[in-house]
Amino acid sequence: DIQLTQSPSSLSASVGDRVTITCRVSQGISSYLNWYRQKPGTVPKLLIDSASNLQSEVPSRFSGGGSGTDFTLTISSLQPGDFATYYCQQYYTHPTFGQGTTVEI
């Protein structure tokens, strides 16, 4: 299976901060990568597909980049609703998820 390693596993930040989460993949997957946000007690929400394609109704403060084995999710200005756990997920082969990055106050 393709392994995804997110870093950091958790981070503390404040409203207005710029935050970047990295997802490193064990083999090249082109741009077959998605990002999800999961707020506590809720279901995951697709933010970005195909590494950099922002879903409709997702605020433009979210952006994704990268290809091959290294990917990033950036939140340009953290908002209160962004304190959550973020997962990357590859779909180059049978899907696998990263272990998650928890963004805390």
Next chain:
Amino acid sequence: EVQLLESGGGLVQPGGSLRLSCAASGFSFSNYAMSWVRQAPGKGLEWVSKISDSGAITYYADSVTGRFTTSRDSSSSTLYLQMNSLGVEDTAVYYCAKHLKPGHGATSPSQFDYWGQGTLVTVSS
């Protein structure tokens, strides 16, 4: 409005079986592949299974191959997950998830734009 409503979870003894259902509405069910994803308590997400839009092709994670079976009924817009030989490691919230893009048959990209609220499966003696 897309809605996915899972049911069928509960407490089951190790070695037992359970059948989950996911009732879909608000979209053309027969045009989209569907997947099951699970999340153990306090843990991350794990993809379990995928079924093509027609239902002809299914895929499974290694951890459930040979024990779980996914099927779908287009007449009732319902997705199913039959789980046999359950072990404590199968304890999780099980989500059904709609694939983002219609069609593509067996090669539908696994991008999940809608998720059900989840149903909890607890395997314990």
